[in-house]
Amino acid sequence: MSSPAFADHGTVQAVRDPAELAISSAGLTKRFRSGQVAVNAVDLAVPAGSVYGFLGPNGSGKTTTIRLLLGLIGPTSGSHELLGEPMPGGSARVLPRVGALVEGPAFHPYLSGRANLRRLDAADRTVDPATARVRIDAALDRVGLRAAAEKRYRHYSLGMRQRLAIAGALLRPRDLLILDEPTNGLDPQGTREVRTLLGTLAATGTTVVLSTHLLSEVEQICTHVGVMHLGNLVAQGTLSELRARSAARAEVETPTPERAAATLRVLGLSDVSSAGGQVSALLGDVEPEKVVAALVHADVPVRGFAVRRAGLEEMFVQLTGEGFDVSG
Numbered sequence: 210m211s212s213p214a215f216a217d218h219g220t221v222q223a224v225r226d227p228a229e230l231a232i233s234s235a236g237l238t239k240r241f242r243s244g245q246v247a248v249n250a251v252d253l254a255v256p257a258g259s260v261y262g263f264l265g266p267n268g269s270g271k272t273t274t275i276r277l278l279l280g281l282i283g284p285t286s287g288s289h290e291l292l293g294e295p296m297p298g299g300s301a302r303v304l305p306r307v308g309a310l311v312e313g314p315a316f317h318p319y320l321s322g323r324a325n326l327r328r329l330d331a332a333d334r335t336v337d338p339a340t341a342r343v344r345i346d347a348a349l350d351r352v353g354l355r356a357a358a359e360k361r362y363r364h365y366s367l368g369m370r371q372r373l374a375i376a377g378a379l380l381r382p383r384d385l386l387i388l389d390e391p392t393n394g395l396d397p398q399g400t401r402e403v404r405t406l407l408g409t410l411a412a413t414g415t416t417v418v419l420s421t422h423l424l425s426e427v428e429q430i431c432t433h434v435g436v437m438h439l440g441n442l443v444a445q446g447t448l449s450e451l452r453a454r455s456a457a458r459a460e461v462e463t464p465t466p467e468r469a470a471a472t473l474r475v476l477g478l479s480d481v482s483s484a485g486g487q488v489s490a491l492l493g494d495v496e497p498e499k500v501v502a503a504l505v506h507a508d509v510p511v512r513g514f515a516v517r518r519a520g521l522e523e524m525f526v527q528l529t530g531e532g533f534d535v536s537g
């Protein structure tokens with residue numbers, strides 16, 4: 210399976226076999242009546258079998274995109290496919306294979322986890338009530354709640370509550386799970402529980418898409434990432450592709466920063482900045498050894514020289530102009 214190339218402004222550059230994509234969209238756009246464009250020409254490419262982190266600051270359009278994908282709202286323009294089926298035409302065939310957690314299900318606090326799932330299962334008219342117990346037990350097993358199944362929901366920890374919500378989405382076998390901020394509001398223990406669960410689900414071949422505003426979450430559990438900013442998909446691909454794309458900077462430590470900065474500019478380096486005894490600039494296509502030679506040639510005393518690649522966090526800041534919450 211080939212990997213998608215990074216898109217500079219929301220376009221997927223590599224042409225992929227659509228059959229390998231669990232989700233693909235072309236020009237998906239949502240303009241609300243207020244005139245606000247919440248999702249702007251988004252071309253998603255979510256490879257089958259991936260754990261795809263849909264990353265962006267609050268208000269960047271993640272939830273609206275997920276609602277569009279699930280057909281909960283219609284697009285202003287653009288199209289998309291889920292599991293190879295065009296939507297909304299293929300809804301009846303494809304939606305039973307898609308589990309989603311957008312607004313968590315309303316669980317009854319005084320009922321047990323099992324009884325809550327029973328109610329949820331009974332609301333699905335398309336399944337055979339005679340096999341409910343098997344389905345519910347299997348879902349409880351998958352989220353590790355079998356032993357706590359008879360406990361009342363109100364006695365569940367936050368992590369257990371979220372795992373029960375995921376169990377609700379797993380009452381049928383699913384090929385694709387779409388989860389909106391599944392760890393939002395959880396304590397560290399609950400967050401760990403849910404992340405571990407998502408890893409387990411992915412290991413069984415289910416494609417998992419989760420939206421998050423936490424870069425660390427993407428780094429810990431995702432294979433792929435799509436970055437949203439102001440309704441635009443500003444980058445998409447594997448984590449290693451994103452890392453490889455991050456810009457390299459040359460850093461020079463010198464007692465003559467002004468002369469060093471001038472030399473770097475002459476060589477064609479951009480974004481030259483100087484602070485203290487340190488001069489830094491984007492390398493671009495210039496080879497580091499050429500930079501060192503030019504500095505020596507210009508009689509710049511070089512006390513230290515390093516080439517540093519921006520970390521993912523710095524890169525996201527460059528892409529979105531915003532810091533990401535790196536905790537969690």
Ligand SMILES: Nc1ncnc2c1ncn2[C@@H]1O[C@H](COP(=O)(O)OP(=O)(O)OP(=O)(O)O)[C@@H](O)[C@H]1O
Nearest residue numbers: 241243245247265266267268269270271272273274
């Ligand atoms: N029904 C609506 N009508 C008008 N504007 C909306 C509607 N729903 C969302 N928006 C606006 O669209 C933008 C994107 O919102 P969205 O909820 O998709 O972002 P998000 O990335 O999921 O953020 P969050 O994590 O805060 O939910 C926001 O500015 C929001 O105010």
